[in-house]
Amino acid sequence: xxxxxxxxxxxxxxxxxxxxxxxxxxxxxxxxxxxxxxxxxxxxxxxxxxxxxxxxxxxxxxxxxxxxxxxxxxxxxxxxxxxxxxxxxxxxxxxxxxxxxxxxxxxxxxxxxxxxxxxxxxxxxxxxxxxxxxxxxxxxxxxxxxxxxxxxxxxxxxxxxxxx
Amino acid sequence: xxxxxxxxxxxxxxxxxxxxxxxxxxxxxxxxxxxxxxxxxxxxxxxxxxxxxxxxxxxxxxxxxxxxxxxxxxxxxxxxxxxxxxxxxxxxxxxxxxxxxxxxxxxxxxxxxxxxxxxxxxxxxxxxxxxxxxxxxxxxxxxxxxxxxxxxxxxxxxxxxxxx
DNA sequence: AATTATTACTTTTGATTCGCAAGCAAATAT
DNA sequence: ATATTTGCTTGCGAATCAAAAGTAATAATT
Numbered sequence: 001x002x003x004x005x006x007x008x009x010x011x012x013x014x015x016x017x018x019x020x021x022x023x024x025x026x027x028x029x030x031x032x033x034x035x036x037x038x039x040x041x042x043x044x045x046x047x048x049x050x051x052x053x054x055x056x057x058x059x060x061x062x063x064x065x066x067x068x069x070x071x072x073x074x075x076x077x078x079x080x081x082x083x084x085x086x087x088x089x090x091x092x093x094x095x096x097x098x099x100x101x102x103x104x105x106x107x108x109x110x111x112x113x114x115x116x117x118x119x120x121x122x123x124x125x126x127x128x129x130x131x132x133x134x135x136x137x138x139x140x141x142x143x144x145x146x147x148x149x150x151x152x153x154x155x156x157x158x159x160x161x162x163x164x
Numbered sequence: 165x166x167x168x169x170x171x172x173x174x175x176x177x178x179x180x181x182x183x184x185x186x187x188x189x190x191x192x193x194x195x196x197x198x199x200x201x202x203x204x205x206x207x208x209x210x211x212x213x214x215x216x217x218x219x220x221x222x223x224x225x226x227x228x229x230x231x232x233x234x235x236x237x238x239x240x241x242x243x244x245x246x247x248x249x250x251x252x253x254x255x256x257x258x259x260x261x262x263x264x265x266x267x268x269x270x271x272x273x274x275x276x277x278x279x280x281x282x283x284x285x286x287x288x289x290x291x292x293x294x295x296x297x298x299x300x301x302x303x304x305x306x307x308x309x310x311x312x313x314x315x316x317x318x319x320x321x322x323x324x325x326x327x328x
Numbered sequence: 329a330a331t332t333a334t335t336a337c338t339t340t341t342g343a344t345t346c347g348c349a350a351g352c353a354a355a356t357a358t
Numbered sequence: 359a360t361a362t363t364t365g366c367t368t369g370c371g372a373a374t375c376a377a378a379a380g381t382a383a384t385a386a387t388t
Contacts, residue, residue, distance in 0.1 A: 030232035031299040033287035034215045034280055040291065041283075042208050044375070051198045061336050068194035072376050077337055086294065099335045099384045108290050115286060116198055118279040119205075123197035126272050127204065130250065135195040208346075225365055236347045241366055263355045263364045 040086055041112075045071060045079045050088065050109060051116050054154055055139075057161060059102050060094075083109070104162045110155045117143050117151055204250055205276075209235060209243045214252065214273060215280050218322055219303075223266050224258075247273070268326045274319050281307050281315055 028039045041047050052058040052067055064076050071079075080103060083089040088109035094100035124140050143150050192203045205211050216222040216231055228240050235243075244267060247253040252273035258264035288304050307314050 028295045028297075029234070031295070031297045032215075032232065033284045033291070033298055033304065034219070035212055035233055036291050036295045036298055037283040037287035038208065038211055040294070042206065042211065044202065044206050047202055047206065048199055051196075055198070062334090065336095068196065069199055070193070072378095073337065074339085074377090075375060078374095087290075097335090097385075101336075111286060111290060115279060115282040118282055119201040120197045122275060122279060123201035126251075126275060127197070127200050130204070131192045131195070131200045133192075133195045134197055134200055140197065226363085229365095236349095237366070238348090238368085239346060242345095261356075261364090265365075 045075060046083065047112070047116065047119070049076075049079055049083065050105065050112055053089070053103065053105050054110070054113060054116060054158055057158075059104060059161075060100055061103075062100075088112070105158055110158060113151050113154050117147060117154075121147075209239060210247065211276070211280065211283070213240075213243055213247065214269065214276055217253070217267065217269050218274070218277060218280060218318055221322075221325060223268060223325075224264055225267075226264075252276070269322055274322060277315050277318050281311060281318075285311075 028036050030036075048069055049064065049071075052064060052069075056067065058064050058067060061073075061076065061080075064071060065073060080089065080091070084091060086108075087106055089103050090106050091101050091103050094102055120140065121143055123134065124136075124144075128134055139150075192200050194200075212233055213228065213235075216228060216233075220231065222228050222231060225237075225240065225244075228235060229237060244253065244255070248255060250272075251270055253267050254270050255265050255267050258266055284304065285307055287298070288300075288308075292298050303314075
């Protein structure tokens, strides 16, 4: 039992609300930092969504749904909640449209930029034989020749896109 | 139908072997390098196993099974095959014990060292509130202060451990 | 003002991946 | 000769991913 509350109603009645904490999934496999990172990020979609925000500037639910990767709506909803739980993204309301929510990377989320960039470079250099249609781009060249500058530029760009 | 062969037996008999290629899983979601990297590495175990080889110097099936992460034997077997398929590891026979196989990172696998190190640093700086038992170590300090040197040293150490 | 379309989900059902436990063949140890 | 070890495979069940349909609130259209 993780939470209990009694709400007093009328006529000597009360409502008892009990939240049981069952089958709590063990969140981390061990005390290793790399394994812990992968306990949070090591699935099909978490880093892809971060990449979509950082590099492709996606910020609404519809943006993500319409991306090339074609994520399912239930998976996206679940993963956005998870990213928020770990403090990697932040959501806010659209200034003029109540239906639309805006998602953005926090500083914590932005601090994954070096990891995203390393994966891009690694993939470019090691996966073309397996995925021959992998695109080429000037960005990849920039990543390889000026990695640190590129990382800072990505972060700065993302921060500036986020109207506070 | 992906493969057919007929084997002639005796007494006018023959055996026909046909391999059908069905439900071939789409291997890559799109042409993006980051997403392609995650199509290969984006699961619970691939990068953990690479980390275990690189940092913890695990090299036998038993070594992996006995690691803190407690992977299941069927998962390990399957992941080792997958890592080999993508050219990230290489297996060879133990010089004196035919039962034991040795697994080692190839250069391609070793080129994931920057990614592993970035994940370690990120985790150390961002996940302690979620995983309070995360260990501290001198290695983490070295990673942060001399990242490039640390990366090269890890690679070099791994290469030297691999008796050719 | 009523109707239709959009957005961000939730729910249901099914497919895939992960995990547990038991079993197996080959090789090594006792 | 027997027991143990190694690296798996198999069967079954749990967790994650995915597709499709449905929902409530909001915006756009008529």
